[in-house]
Amino acid sequence: MSGERRAVVEARGLRLQFGERLLWDDLGFDLREGEFLAVLGPNGTGKTSLVRILLGLLTPSAGSVLVSGREPRLARARVGCVPQQHAFDPDTPLRGCDLVRLGLDGHRWGLGLRSRGADERVRRALVDVGAAGYRDVPVGRLSGGEQQRLRIAQALVSDPALLLADEPLLSLDLASQRTVVDLLDRRRREAGTPVVFVTHDVNPILRVADRVLYLGPGRWAMGAPADVLTTESLSRLYDTPVDVLQVRGRIVVVGTPDDEGVHHHDHAHAGSH
Amino acid sequence: MFTELLGQHFVHTALLAGAVVAVVSGAIGTFVVTRGASFAVHAVSELGFTGAAGALVLGVDPVAGMIAGSLLVGGVLGLLSLRGRERDSAIGAVLAFGLGVGVLFLSLYQGYATEATNLLFGSIVGVSDRQLAVLAVVAVIVVAGIAAAYRPLLFSSIDPEVAEARGVPVRALSVLTFLLLALTTAEAIQVVGVLLVLTLVITPAAAAQRLTANPATAILLSIVIALVATEGGILLSLQQPWPTSFFISAISFAAYLGARMRPWSL
Ligand SMILES: Nc1ncnc2c1ncn2[C@@H]1O[C@H](COP(=O)(O)OP(=O)(O)OP(=O)(O)O)[C@@H](O)[C@H]1O
Ligand SMILES: [Mg+2]
Numbered sequence: 001m002s003g004e005r006r007a008v009v010e011a012r013g014l015r016l017q018f019g020e021r022l023l024w025d026d027l028g029f030d031l032r033e034g035e036f037l038a039v040l041g042p043n044g045t046g047k048t049s050l051v052r053i054l055l056g057l058l059t060p061s062a063g064s065v066l067v068s069g070r071e072p073r074l075a076r077a078r079v080g081c082v083p084q085q086h087a088f089d090p091d092t093p094l095r096g097c098d099l100v101r102l103g104l105d106g107h108r109w110g111l112g113l114r115s116r117g118a119d120e121r122v123r124r125a126l127v128d129v130g131a132a133g134y135r136d137v138p139v140g141r142l143s144g145g146e147q148q149r150l151r152i153a154q155a156l157v158s159d160p161a162l163l164l165a166d167e168p169l170l171s172l173d174l175a176s177q178r179t180v181v182d183l184l185d186r187r188r189r190e191a192g193t194p195v196v197f198v199t200h201d202v203n204p205i206l207r208v209a210d211r212v213l214y215l216g217p218g219r220w221a222m223g224a225p226a227d228v229l230t231t232e233s234l235s236r237l238y239d240t241p242v243d244v245l246q247v248r249g250r251i252v253v254v255g256t257p258d259d260e261g262v263h264h265h266d267h268a269h270a271g272s273h
Numbered sequence: 274m275f276t277e278l279l280g281q282h283f284v285h286t287a288l289l290a291g292a293v294v295a296v297v298s299g300a301i302g303t304f305v306v307t308r309g310a311s312f313a314v315h316a317v318s319e320l321g322f323t324g325a326a327g328a329l330v331l332g333v334d335p336v337a338g339m340i341a342g343s344l345l346v347g348g349v350l351g352l353l354s355l356r357g358r359e360r361d362s363a364i365g366a367v368l369a370f371g372l373g374v375g376v377l378f379l380s381l382y383q384g385y386a387t388e389a390t391n392l393l394f395g396s397i398v399g400v401s402d403r404q405l406a407v408l409a410v411v412a413v414i415v416v417a418g419i420a421a422a423y424r425p426l427l428f429s430s431i432d433p434e435v436a437e438a439r440g441v442p443v444r445a446l447s448v449l450t451f452l453l454l455a456l457t458t459a460e461a462i463q464v465v466g467v468l469l470v471l472t473l474v475i476t477p478a479a480a481a482q483r484l485t486a487n488p489a490t491a492i493l494l495s496i497v498i499a500l501v502a503t504e505g506g507i508l509l510s511l512q513q514p515w516p517t518s519f520f521i522s523a524i525s526f527a528a529y530l531g532a533r534m535r536p537w538s539l
Contacts, residue, residue: 094432
């Protein structure tokens with residue numbers, strides 16, 4: 001791994017503020033080819049907002065960001081997106097191949113009549129993620145994990161320069177989580193496409209993440225997982241003593257401010273499930 | 274008797290008008306159903322009724338009033354691009370008020386009551402040549418709109434999150450969908466009436482989506498079902514003294530039931 005790899009994302013002095021509420025300030029980083037960046041943090045700390053900034057759908061309150069050397073809005077066509085899994089209606093008139101095809105030319109005007117080249121790219125994208133069998137299956141009849149395979153094919157079919165995934169593991173079982181992570185990991189190793197991966201639970205991506213961006217209330221920390229996911233670093237981030245525990249090779253964070261009360265959502269921070 | 278009727282000019286006009294309306298209704302229906310916006314169709318058509326009733330009071334062409342009313346609500350609904358329960362309740366509120374205003378207009382209207390009944394229940398056999406020409410022009414606009422924006426329309430109605438990330442103007446397309454829907458509704462009202470617009474815009478598309486997951490096939494099937502329903506309905510009503518709208522809705526519903534129970538897939 002040389003330090004010469006090209007920076008695909010260059011973020012400088014980013015600030016996110018809604019009205020009086022400051023979510024983070026002076027956030028800067030380079031994301032280089034082949035890198036896997038995990039974005040962690042409790043609900044409402046601006047993880048999705050960061051993804052939207054990288055897509056040019058949201059303008060940061062301050063600072064600048066370049067994707068492939070261009071403004072995010074202009075680089076959109078070169079970015080692949082894997083969204084959260086959400087159940088398609090069983091009657092959705094879309095087959096596996098149609099979903100992937102939308103990732104290739106769904107943003108273009110016109111009917112998009114059959115094209116040999118496009119069909120071939122869709123076929124290859126399906127094969128690459130092991131979803132060739134879902135080609136003609138209605139997406140609404142596939143399981144969550146099968147849908148996420150298609151989502152990855154959809155994101156990869158346009159041969160993107162950057163991959164953004166916002167909570168793509170939500171409501172997937174462990175085996176499917178592993179599949180999704182492995183597919184993205186393989187892509188960044190083989191094609192050098194950097195990955196920004198937003199997740200509540202750090203454990204599924206611990207094996208593959210090069211760096212972690214931990215967004216906390218009004219602060220952020222960034223670095224190698226072993227440096228950021230420590231009792232000291234997260235206590236500083238939350239401004240209150242928290243403990244980072246290793247339990248059977250999994251990381252659990254306890255004592256965060258949103259960890260109190262009986263009815264809290266237990267995935268509000270890294271690795272509590 | 275029946276064959277005699279088939280030679281009549283007004284029957285030809287009715288069959289042509291029915292075909293035109295079926296094509297646009299069946300086509301736009303697919304996008305409306307995938308957006309889960311069936312209820313919006315009802316709102317758009319009732320506000321079309323209000324517009325038509327207002328036009329009657331003012332003594333202008335009710336079709337123009339209908340198109341204006343539908344376009345206004347369609348535009349607003351598209352702009353709001355609400356989702357889920359919020360959209361349902363917003364539509365319900367707008368619909369109820371619009372209908373109330375329509376009732377007021379009708380009470381102010383001094384003309385023939387049949388005009389109002391025709392709006393509510395349709396009057397396909399009364400379509401004039403001029404009306405048919407307007408129907409055809411509006412239909413060409415709707416079909417051209419759908420064809421020009423087919424891929425992003427499909428993308429944004431089925432998969433809005435990723436579509437937005439890919440740079441698809443989801444909001445503008447939501448407005449476009451509802452404007453095209455408004456035009457379609459104003460067309461369908463003239464055939465089946467305000468109260469039965471759903472039978473051409475929603476039922477065929479819903480049935481088609483049970484039969485195939487191929488989006489292009491779904492649109493074509495939806496058009497075919499709408500065509501069979503309108504033309505079949507018109508022909509049956511020539512033989513029976515029952516209203517055309519009843520036959521149309523019955524055929525359309527039969528197709529839907531059949532699609533729900535089908536043991537095979539396309
Ligand atoms: N356009 C906006 N205007 C005002 N506030 C906003 C806007 N967009 C987001 N917010 C607020 O900013 C905060 C961060 O939102 P964001 O969706 O980025 O959080 P997140 O980290 O992705 O949360 P989660 O883990 O729940 O997905 C939230 O409190 C949200 O209410
Ligand atoms: Mg989020």
